[in-house]
Amino acid sequence: MPEVNGRWIADMKLPRTPDNEEPAAERACDFRPVDKGFTEEMAIAEASRCMRCKRPLCVDGCPVNIDIPLFITHIYNREFGHALDTIRESSMLPAICGRVCPQENQCEGKCIRGRKGEPVAIGQLERFLGDRPELASTPHMLPKSGKRVAVIGSGPSGIACAGELARNGFDVTIFEAFMTGGGVLVYGIPEFRLPKAVVKREIDGLKELGVKFEYNSVMGRLADAEELLGEKGFDAIYVATGAGLPKFLNIPGENLPNVFFANEYLTRVNLMKANSFPEFDTPTKRGKSVVVFGGGNVAMDAVRTAKRLGADRAIIAYRRTEEEMPCRKAELHHAKAEGVEVMPLVSPLEFLAGEDGNVCAIRVQRMELGEPDTSGRRRPVPIEGAIEEIPCDVAISAIGTNANPFAKLIGGMELNKWGYIVADEETGQTTNPKIWAGGDIVTGAATVILAMGAGKKAAADITEKLAG
Amino acid sequence: MFKILQKTQFSEKVFKFRIEAPEMAKHAHAGQFLMVRANERGERVPFTFADWNAEEGWVEFIFMVIGKTTTMLSTYEEGDSLQDVVGPLGVPTEMGEGTWVVIGGGVGLAIAFPVARQLVATGHEVHVIMGARTKDLLLLEDQFRSILPDDHLHITTDDGSYGEQGVVTAPLERLLEGGDADRVFCVGPVPMMKFSTLTAQKFGTPIIASLNPIMVDGTGMCGCCRVEIDGQTKFACVDGPDFDATKVDWNDLRARQAAYRTEEGQSLKAYEEANCACQR
């Protein structure tokens, strides 16, 4: 019993509650969610591990400073509605961030219990609440102001901004290039990690708040900032178009058939349902031997998708070692359990074509770790003469993205020399007093929670500025 | 949903749809395209704007039946709706000064027509070279005739079943020799574009090619539509579809266009079989 004479004493003996995972061998054959989430008993047990620190380091680790000990306390007391309300003060998307935040570098990375053992499973607890949205109290709605805001892009940043604004009494329209809402959450992150139903719930929630959706609307081509603020009568714009163009490896053979950028590979399956071809019209390549370059979440999603499409060998090829991989640790762990091979310390030199003209192998340079660079990480350096060929029938590059090209066409605001939008870090306001921006189109490819946070901050600033 | 206001059949395999799309109609330009997803399970496929009318709020595209999606589209009737239509996409064609030669081959004629029409409408002198394997595959002859004087329309068929026997480069060469061309625009099968380019280059005449690689999103996100221009990778959907034809790596384009031949055949077969079954 962790409470003694009214004082909280965490259960220090209890080990961290393990994730509620589907067996690896079974789940690797289909797209079912890998992790079923905590049950109520699991959540309450895990909540008893939290020490309710007076100076909670976990809160510093969370980019939007959720009051973690408070919501965990509510969970322990079975006050799930209060717990969810606590999170919602800081984050609009707990069901999503609980699943996809890189917790080990953020909240859980700072948790005091992690110093000598395992940190509290904050992400799982957050997701537990996020998956029970009916428990939250009805949000307070401000009276309608009659002011209209256009939100461009329906990724996490656009969703968060639109939701806040709608509650603050604005008439909000989201313009989205695709035929469905959610951005990377629907076309990038696969079903087995983030079920589409979870994203749809957020979109439906916005509709209930009165937010209007204009799909198939590529802003910058269909209308620019000038037209939105002029003829179309919007009082403000929030630009959240996300990161765009894939980065190239810039090596020979990169454009051979069956060499993909991860975005295409993932979009074909997640958005266009190519895993169900020919019932769905969009095809994809079901490689038997698939090599993915990169070490982030995108690479991990691509390689695990390849496995589910039937690859016998699915390989992650990374320049450094496993330790340095920027992906969530849970994803690497899941990928390996599902049979993904990790090939550290290789750098691609060339994609080679087979007789049919399609990619048939990749020539790679073996690397070793040299001296630490400015970031403190040991830099990979080529081992002279250690060049190999890895056979493959599909190759995927997942090494990052450049700026979305439509920011320039939307116009009316300053971009930096890489094409990202210049916006105030605190408010999201751009060089145009009527345009705000946030998410990946400002920061470059980052995280869902940062994109969400930027949308929320901008909504607060828009509310304040338009009130005046 | 996007309603089909009008369906026109030009020949056995060539159709035009007029779609209700008021916002798109206000912002369309020649050389740009839209993407259609016919139904919930459909693929996103690109078609060039054939015409548009901002006052009446519609856009048109012309398509030739070749695979699953276009076969299915041909069964849609007036009053039916397309699930999704997105556009305008791509950079408008730059309509520089002078006399133009517009070359269209095969289904490329559907793309060449709006460009030729717009050039004529903006006061350019225009020659059109229409190329096809055989007479039956020659699209839109009447439409081209309606915008051009007879001596400005040049027709070739590979088998000589209509017009001049041979390929588009013969009339192109004559026009270039006669000094009747300041600029060339071409769209069609890769070999046709490649040889047109070599011919124009011989005379130092600038030539634009409208490239049609396979696309998925059409917004510069996925990289499927990449083409090699002057040794650099470009995205046809946001950097094009028009490029300086003398800089295009044609082998690369051809290989990438063909990447899904097997699956495309499979898809069409499954569709045809399913449709036979329900008619029985």
Ligand SMILES: Cc1cc2nc3c(=O)[nH]c(=O)nc-3n(C[C@H](O)[C@H](O)[C@H](O)COP(=O)(O)OP(=O)(O)OC[C@H]3O[C@@H](n4cnc5c(N)ncnc54)[C@H](O)[C@@H]3O)c2cc1C
């Ligand atoms: C495969 C993958 C896996 C990832 N995994 C994780 C993870 O595990 N954890 C994590 O925290 N982050 C992850 N990320 C990163 C995270 O998804 C992004 O940082 C986040 O989605 C950015 O949100 P956003 O709202 O800025 O943009 P996006 O999510 O990119 O949304 C932008 C939206 O704008 C639309 N749009 C673009 N241009 C226009 C236009 N001109 N007009 C109208 N609409 C337009 C797009 O179609 C899109 O819907 C991952 C990213 C990818 C690609």
Ligand SMILES: Cc1cc2nc3c(=O)[nH]c(=O)nc-3n(C[C@H](O)[C@H](O)[C@H](O)COP(=O)(O)OP(=O)(O)OC[C@H]3O[C@@H](n4cnc5c(N)ncnc54)[C@H](O)[C@@H]3O)c2cc1C
């Ligand atoms: C910018 C652009 C403009 C175009 N404009 C027109 C037009 O005005 N009229 C017209 O008839 N056709 C046009 N096309 C070609 C048209 O998109 C294809 O004919 C159509 O996608 C074929 O689909 P399908 O399912 O019937 O045939 P499939 O059997 O799927 O494919 C036949 C061939 O069409 C091409 N193709 C297939 N899928 C795609 C795709 N998603 N994106 C691009 N190409 C694909 C491939 O080269 C393929 O080999 C254009 C293509 C591009 C890229």
Ligand code: SF4
């Ligand atoms: S939002 Fe992310 S970082 Fe913050 S508490 Fe939740 S899981 Fe941790």
Ligand code: SF4
């Ligand atoms: S740091 Fe860990 S133990 Fe302390 S309040 Fe946060 S979650 Fe609880």
Ligand code: FES
């Ligand atoms: S079609 Fe996806 S980037 Fe051009």
